[in-house]
Amino acid sequence: MDSMPIGEPISEAEALQRLQQRLDPSLRYYAAWWLGRTRSVHPQAVPLLIAALQETIDTPSDPEALYVARNAARALGKLKAAEAVSTLLQGLDHHDHDLREACSRSLGETGATQALGALRQRLERPGAGCAAQQHGARLQEPCEALLEAIGTLARGRPDQDLCAALLPWSQHGRPQIRSAACRALLQISGETRWGKTILELLQDPEPLVRRGALLDLGATGWRPAAGAIVACRVENSLKLLALRQLLEHPLGSPAPTTVGPGEQELLQLMDGVL
Amino acid sequence: MSSRAIDTLEPLLRAIDGAASRDELVRCTRALTQAMPALADDPPSQQRAIACCLELLRSNNPGAALLAVKGLVDCGAVAVEPLLNSIDERDYGARAWAVRALAALGDQRGLAVLRRAVAQDIGPSVRQAAAHGLGRLTFSAEERSEGQLACLESLETGLKDEEWAVRYASVVALQTLMKAGLEPPLRRRVATLLERHRDADDTLVVRLRALQALEQQPL
Numbered sequence: 001m002d003s004m005p006i007g008e009p010i011s012e013a014e015a016l017q018r019l020q021q022r023l024d025p026s027l028r029y030y031a032a033w034w035l036g037r038t039r040s041v042h043p044q045a046v047p048l049l050i051a052a053l054q055e056t057i058d059t060p061s062d063p064e065a066l067y068v069a070r071n072a073a074r075a076l077g078k079l080k081a082a083e084a085v086s087t088l089l090q091g092l093d094h095h096d097h098d099l100r101e102a103c104s105r106s107l108g109e110t111g112a113t114q115a116l117g118a119l120r121q122r123l124e125r126p127g128a129g130c131a132a133q134q135h136g137a138r139l140q141e142p143c144e145a146l147l148e149a150i151g152t153l154a155r156g157r158p159d160q161d162l163c164a165a166l167l168p169w170s171q172h173g174r175p176q177i178r179s180a181a182c183r184a185l186l187q188i189s190g191e192t193r194w195g196k197t198i199l200e201l202l203q204d205p206e207p208l209v210r211r212g213a214l215l216d217l218g219a220t221g222w223r224p225a226a227g228a229i230v231a232c233r234v235e236n237s238l239k240l241l242a243l244r245q246l247l248e249h250p251l252g253s254p255a256p257t258t259v260g261p262g263e264q265e266l267l268q269l270m271d272g273v274l
Numbered sequence: 275m276s277s278r279a280i281d282t283l284e285p286l287l288r289a290i291d292g293a294a295s296r297d298e299l300v301r302c303t304r305a306l307t308q309a310m311p312a313l314a315d316d317p318p319s320q321q322r323a324i325a326c327c328l329e330l331l332r333s334n335n336p337g338a339a340l341l342a343v344k345g346l347v348d349c350g351a352v353a354v355e356p357l358l359n360s361i362d363e364r365d366y367g368a369r370a371w372a373v374r375a376l377a378a379l380g381d382q383r384g385l386a387v388l389r390r391a392v393a394q395d396i397g398p399s400v401r402q403a404a405a406h407g408l409g410r411l412t413f414s415a416e417e418r419s420e421g422q423l424a425c426l427e428s429l430e431t432g433l434k435d436e437e438w439a440v441r442y443a444s445v446v447a448l449q450t451l452m453k454a455g456l457e458p459p460l461r462r463r464v465a466t467l468l469e470r471h472r473d474a475d476d477t478l479v480v481r482l483r484a485l486q487a488l489e490q491q492p493l
Contacts, residue, residue, distance in 0.1 A: 244477075
């Protein structure tokens with residue numbers, strides 16, 4: 001998530017300096033988030049963020065270092081920092097659930113396919129999909145983030161063994177997990193049946209489930225979902241985002257020099273949800 | 275006719291007043307907004323319904339507020355003055371809903387509020403709605419060229435927004451302005467803006483939307 005309590009605007013130099021100082025962890029916390037949010041390309045940004053993440057790996061019991069490290073891990077994903085992969089992989093074994101979650105997502109964002117094995121291992125730990133505490137919202141592992149990262153990294157490379165490993169997650173008791181599993185399975189196998197299962201979740205009575213399913217469909221770039229995305233009961237701002245993903249996904253950058261019929265149709269749908 | 279309008283309205287307003295839960299308030303608001311088109315022949319009743327909708331924008335209940343916006347927009351021009359008078363600097367939530375309503379109403383009296391929202395509102399979705407609305411204002415013949423210039427200047431601001439959705443809405447609004455007819459110098463200015471974003475916007479979908487606008491509205 002990009003949202004964060006609103007702080008005063010700062011410059012890149014200030015952000016770097018704040019991350020470097022040791023006196024006030026809240027300034028470091030904000031600076032780490034800021035560098036990711038602004039997609040900083042300063043040569044110092046990634047090394048400083050890696051160092052902030054490394055600190056909690058070396059000293060796992062320091063609570064303040066942990067808060068900074070979570071934001072650092074998220075920022076490293078936003079910056080697609082390939083040099084951070086080995087530190088992010090270490091973060092995947094940290095005792096803190098939120099840090100493992102941030103590292104999973106960021107590993108997906110860096111595009112580091114060599115992380116697939118570690119992500120899968122974490123997902124396949126015994127009890128990974130069980131509730132961490134009775135009646136708690138959390139599972140023992142950040143399964144949703146792990147599934148998302150696996151789908152992103154293995155996308156378009158049909159791997160039957162991996163699909164077989166993900167299959168049980170498409171039957172998980174929690175709809176968000178089912179949605180994330182189907183998203184990964186659609187990305188990896190390209191089989192539309194997984195998209196259809198997410199379409200059903202788009203009609204769930206629970207708004208959070210509908211929102212998650214909507215964003216999962218957007219992430220797959222599966223264009224046949226466009227009509228259902230427009231029609232479902234979710235805020236227009238999220239529909240706009242999901243439609244953008246469907247549109248951009250197969251195109252890549254730079255933009256084509258003319259707007260094809262499929263794109264015309266999606267742009268019209270986007271205009272309609274403004 | 276007018277006594278019947280009151281007979282319809284009174285229980286609906288009472289139900290909204292007495293709503294005991296968030297869901298009930300949404301249901302009661304829906305009932306009110308469904309009844310509102312039939313009140314158009316009875317201005318005093320319609321004004322009371324409008325006042326109630328404005329109150330609902332302050333209710334901190336997004337479901338009810340969204341319906342209230344629709345109720346206000348369905349009223350058309352008669353809702354504009356009350357909306358403008360309702361804008362409260364201290365109530366951010368209500369102001370954001372009022373901006374959305376004014377953007378959808380397309381009345382030239384909303385111009386200043388929409389311009390300010392594009393330039394200053396902290397909510398990206400509010401800036402987006404305001405930018406989109408600036409493309410759809412209907413101006414009287416004498417206000418037209420000045421009004422269009424004001425819209426264009428605000429949309430230039432919208433195109434510099436850090437949120438892609440605000441830039442996207444600004445491109446759509448610029449195309450709508452072009453379609454409605456601009457004098458040649460303004461038209462060239464819009465085309466230049468669109469070309470710039472077609473070639474250099476950070477976000478692929480904004481580049482594509484600008485390309486589409488230029489294809490559909492050639493100079």
